[in-house]
Amino acid sequence: MSGFARHRRSGHVIATFSGFEADLLRSLAGQLVELLRNEAAVPRNVEDTFEAMMDFSGPTSAPEDPVLARLFPTAYEHDDEAAAEFRRFTEGALRDGKADGAATIIDTLEDAGLPPELTEDGLMIDVEMEEPVAEAWLRSFTDLRLALATRLGVEEDDEDLWEAMPDDDPRVQAYDIYQWVGLLQETLVDALSE
Template identity: 60%
Template sequence: MTHGFSRHRRTRTSVAVFSAFEADLIRSLAGQLVELLRNENAAPQAEDELERMLDFSGPTAEPEDPVLARLFPTAYPEDEEAAGEFRRFTEGTLRDGKAAAAAAVIDSLEAAGLRDVDPDDDTQPTEVEVELDTAAARTWLRSLTDMRLAIGTRLEIRDGDEGDWEDLPDDDPRRPVHDIYSWLGFLQETLVDSISR
């Protein structure tokens, strides 16, 4: 398992060495996030030319998917009309930004040498070293946060119930997913630490 991110002394970049499996897992999670965010049902067509030009054609209702509802919470829970207008003017841009961040994670992993897994290819790298400048590290941090929120929402993790999750038996099917959730948290912590040094 990776030791997380660290600050490179000479280049001042954030560096992590992932096993090929870990890098492929991150790529898969980022790809799933992009797919969820780019769901065509969530982005209605603009009603007029000005809306299309200004990109103010976002949805007005809270997303049905719990992950999307968590990623795009209602801004004004006490005022449905104001919440809908706020969502209409902001959600499209926010979705695009989150999808672009997840795509950038995929791009940086592939630029670092990650390829599609082929069990018959013995030339594939066993490790993938990712080196991120500050801007790329912040992009990764945003995307790791979104991935972790998505997993936490699917698992229905709540504040204060971490002990229950740590006590899950090894044969519980939620255990490996929670382990990924915890690992992403570890990556977030080490990435924040490497940026702030």
């Protein structure tokens, strides 16, 4: 995978993934959607659009899951009441937005031809997307990296620790995925900047 680039004629953002890479991205995005939607404190099945926009019955306490706590940090660290109110008014919509962004990755890959189950060796998936879709991917890459970093315990400037780990440590493979998503994110930023 060489990363994302800008198509010269259409101006769209393009990339080619191996079937394995595309399936891995679909799996990561699916896990993020599941975490965001299954852990939501309030069901979001309001049918009336106006009523849905005015639904401020979201959670008032920080999520217990460390990944969700990282994705939805406390807004007012020294004011519990203000933090609870802010969370109540914002977290539901933020969760929905993040879940929709991750679902966009899945939809884009499947629209490009990624089958429900990989059975074909050598399968390549060409993805071409307009800027708004590419921006959704970019936001989701940030969420995926935060989720992976939180689960792995990645900290700033700890690259030497990861480099020193033996190859058979199961965390090394997950860290490689974290780094790969970072590479994708970086090339997507560059493509969007062209």
